Amino acid sequence: MTDQILSVPDISCDHCKMTIEQALAQISGVGAASVDIPAKTVTLSFDETSVSLDKIVHTLAGVGYEVAR
Ligand SMILES: [Cu+2]
Numbered sequence: 001m002t003d004q005i006l007s008v009p010d011i012s013c014d015h016c017k018m019t020i021e022q023a024l025a026q027i028s029g030v031g032a033a034s035v036d037i038p039a040k041t042v043t044l045s046f047d048e049t050s051v052s053l054d055k056i057v058h059t060l061a062g063v064g065y066e067v068a069r
Pocket residue numbers: 011012013014015016017
């Protein structure tokens with residue numbers, strides 16, 4: 001598993017946290033994911049052999065959250 005911290009500037013409340021965590025939970029290959037609201041970050045671990053970081057970033061964009069890079 002690869003650990004990754006993503007910066008997501010639009011995170012502002014519990015609703016954002018729930019939306020993001022639920023979206024990530026539906027991607028196979030993504031393990032634990034947690035959203036830090038004050039820090040506006042998403043910390044997750046994923047299996048690089050079954051999902052790419054790109055796919056994760058696109059999934060977040062699909063639910064309305066752009067990852068800053
Ligand atoms: Cu919100």
